Amino acid sequence: MNKKKGLWAIIKPINNYVKFSIGLSILGGVTSVISYVLLAFVLSLSLGGEVELFSLKFSFNEAFITLVFVVLLSFLLGYYPSTISHLGAFKLEAILRTQLTTHLAKVHLGYIITTGTGALKKVLLDDVKNLHAFVADSIPMIGRSIATPIASLLALIIIDYRFAIVAICVLVVGILLMSFAMKNTNENRVKYEQNQSDINKSVIEFVQAMMVVRTFDDGTTSFKRYNNSLDEYRIHLKEWFSSTKISSKISMIIFSPIPTILAICLVGIYFMANGTLEFATFLATLLISTGLVDALLPLMWVSNFIKKSSASAFRIQEILELPILNYKEDDKKLENFNITFENVSFKYENRDDYALKNISFEVKENSTTALVGFSGAGKSTVAKLIPRFWDVSSGAIKIGGVDIKDISNETLMNTVSFVFQDTFLFNDTILNNIKMANPNASKEDIINACKTAQINDFIETLPKGYETIAGDRGANLSGGQKQRITIARAILRDTPIVVLDEATAFADPENEEEIVKALSNLMKNKTVIVIAHRLTTIKDVEQIVVFDNGKIIEIGKHDELLKNFGVYSKLWNNYENSQNWDLHIKGDVK
Numbered sequence: 001m002n003k004k005k006g007l008w009a010i011i012k013p014i015n016n017y018v019k020f021s022i023g024l025s026i027l028g029g030v031t032s033v034i035s036y037v038l039l040a041f042v043l044s045l046s047l048g049g050e051v052e053l054f055s056l057k058f059s060f061n062e063a064f065i066t067l068v069f070v071v072l073l074s075f076l077l078g079y080y081p082s083t084i085s086h087l088g089a090f091k092l093e094a095i096l097r098t099q100l101t102t103h104l105a106k107v108h109l110g111y112i113i114t115t116g117t118g119a120l121k122k123v124l125l126d127d128v129k130n131l132h133a134f135v136a137d138s139i140p141m142i143g144r145s146i147a148t149p150i151a152s153l154l155a156l157i158i159i160d161y162r163f164a165i166v167a168i169c170v171l172v173v174g175i176l177l178m179s180f181a182m183k184n185t186n187e188n189r190v191k192y193e194q195n196q197s198d199i200n201k202s203v204i205e206f207v208q209a210m211m212v213v214r215t216f217d218d219g220t221t222s223f224k225r226y227n228n229s230l231d232e233y234r235i236h237l238k239e240w241f242s243s244t245k246i247s248s249k250i251s252m253i254i255f256s257p258i259p260t261i262l263a264i265c266l267v268g269i270y271f272m273a274n275g276t277l278e279f280a281t282f283l284a285t286l287l288i289s290t291g292l293v294d295a296l297l298p299l300m301w302v303s304n305f306i307k308k309s310s311a312s313a314f315r316i317q318e319i320l321e322l323p324i325l326n327y328k329e330d331d332k333k334l335e336n337f338n339i340t341f342e343n344v345s346f347k348y349e350n351r352d353d354y355a356l357k358n359i360s361f362e363v364k365e366n367s368t369t370a371l372v373g374f375s376g377a378g379k380s381t382v383a384k385l386i387p388r389f390w391d392v393s394s395g396a397i398k399i400g401g402v403d404i405k406d407i408s409n410e411t412l413m414n415t416v417s418f419v420f421q422d423t424f425l426f427n428d429t430i431l432n433n434i435k436m437a438n439p440n441a442s443k444e445d446i447i448n449a450c451k452t453a454q455i456n457d458f459i460e461t462l463p464k465g466y467e468t469i470a471g472d473r474g475a476n477l478s479g480g481q482k483q484r485i486t487i488a489r490a491i492l493r494d495t496p497i498v499v500l501d502e503a504t505a506f507a508d509p510e511n512e513e514e515i516v517k518a519l520s521n522l523m524k525n526k527t528v529i530v531i532a533h534r535l536t537t538i539k540d541v542e543q544i545v546v547f548d549n550g551k552i553i554e555i556g557k558h559d560e561l562l563k564n565f566g567v568y569s570k571l572w573n574n575y576e577n578s579q580n581w582d583l584h585i586k587g588d589v590k
């Protein structure tokens with residue numbers, strides 16, 4: 001990866017395209033200036049004048065043929081740099097997307113969750129697109145808009161230095177005015193990009209939270225946030241434009257060809273009147289100075305584009321420099337599938353307090369351990385440390401005696417399956433959504449997994465069966481159905497260890513029965529860690545670990561823990577009361 005930061009460091013992989021495109025566009029700029037000189041010669045010769053340059057006399061035919069040749073060359077050189085830069089831009093886009101996605105795949109999953117989809121989308125799509133546009137459109141312009149003014153000035157100096165002085169004077173006035181017009185550009189741009197990012201976030205929030213929002217109002221509250229960010233954006237743009245309005249208009253006028261041509265005309269007429277200027281020279285200087293001024297506005301545009309693209313390059317590099325999870329390539333052999341937490345402490349980056357404090361417990365192979373505790377006690381954090389969403393702050397998690405940091409990604413994924421509440425289904429067929437757990441599985445294997453996960457009957461009722469599209473994020477399926485599909489994935493993967501969050505959120509009585517059946521099928525003959533919500537389902541498990549405020553406060557079996565009259569018995573009483581309360585209500589209705 002590039003150690004140096006910045007725009008040029010990030011486009012290094014396509015350096016050859018960049019150099020070639022800039023080189024050709026420099027030649028294009030030079031040939032366009034030469035064609036102006038030749039055009040002046042041809043016009044002058046056609047009017048019966050004489051043309052001499054570096055003691056060489058040109059005939060009309062010679063000048064005309066050279067002009068045709070140079071114009072053709074200039075045309076080709078105007079076209080090819082852009083073709084090359086576009087090819088480079090596509091290559092860069094592919095390289096950056098691959099680099100970003102492969103890097104993000106190795107970054108702690110926790111970072112992805114904390115950063116949020118809005119910010120990542122901006123980098124993966126908008127910033128990469130910005131760099132594509134920079135390479136495709138600005139690179140050819142850079143060569144031409146630098147080479148043309150320099151070649152024009154050189155040509156003016158060679159032909160008649162007095163006109164070079166006039167052109168420089170006009171340019172200096174224009175540049176001074178332009179720099180005044182661009183004052184505070186950087187601060188304004190930072191604010192402008194912040195406004196854009198706010199709009200981005202509020203749009204994503206508006207769309208993603210639509211279901212929640214609609215429950216509380218008609219969407220006006222979150223739409224108001226979107227509207228407010230649009231308003232701020234509009235107000236800032238207005239202020240920015242009005243603060244630079246007059247000076248930018250004046251500099252636009254100065255940078256248009258008219259003032260330079262006027263100045264050259266006035267000075268030229270004066271020199272012709274006192275006999276110190278040939279007509280051909282006058283014509284050539286007029287044409288060249290037009291080209292000179294024409295190249296300056298694109299140069300300003302390019303410099304703006306460079307600043308904007310540098311910000312995008314910086315954001316991309318920030319992601320590419322995120323520390324990655326270090327997986328060991330060479331695996332140590334796992335002796336068994338016991339899971340051990342040894343003095344594990346863990347603190348989320350954005351928090352001061354520890355979410356887990358010195359946790360130690362062991363889960364024996366082929367046994368089930370349930371994690372229970374009040375909300376926020378640390379159960380999900382324990383579960384998410386096993387697939388290394390985050391790495392422990394201190395202590396170690398071991399499988400079969402090997403620290404999970406010393407297990408390769410592939411072995412870890414082939415050893416442990418995770419069934420979490422936030423199921424993700426791709427907008428693909430149900431078959432493919434399940435098959436992703438084991439690409440080598442046959443259709444029969446998939447159907448068997450679905451039967452064990454109690455979802456086969458439902459899938460078969462769908463008009464296209466297994467070929468039905470699950471919808472964006474599984475939108476065409478109910479929560480319980482999605483959950484059973486995730487269970488089918490885990491069954492198909494058939495890993496010796498299963499970590500699962502036994503969610504009840506989506507369960508209506510019928511669904512709940514099927515989910516419980518599916519989970520108990522999944523858990524058969526496995527080493528299981530389950531975040532338990534329905535305490536009745538864990539009455540018979542080998543071990544219950546009770547968490548409170550990030551610490552383990554009790555470990556034991558259901559009956560032992562009840563006798564302790566501690567947190568578990570409190571949780572059990574609460575749970576039983578809630579069940580009774582449910583029955584009581586039903587009784588009332590009767």
Ligand SMILES: Nc1ncnc2c1ncn2[C@@H]1O[C@H](COP(=O)(O)OP(=O)(O)OP(=O)(O)O)[C@@H](O)[C@H]1O
Binds near residue numbers: 113351376377379382
């Ligand atoms: N991504 C995160 N960033 C910062 N803090 C977090 C994050 N996730 C959880 N926490 C905090 O860590 C602590 C433990 O949370 P955790 O989700 O593990 O609890 P839990 O027992 O699973 O709760 P619940 O039963 O409600 O799901 C809580 O104080 C929570 O606020």
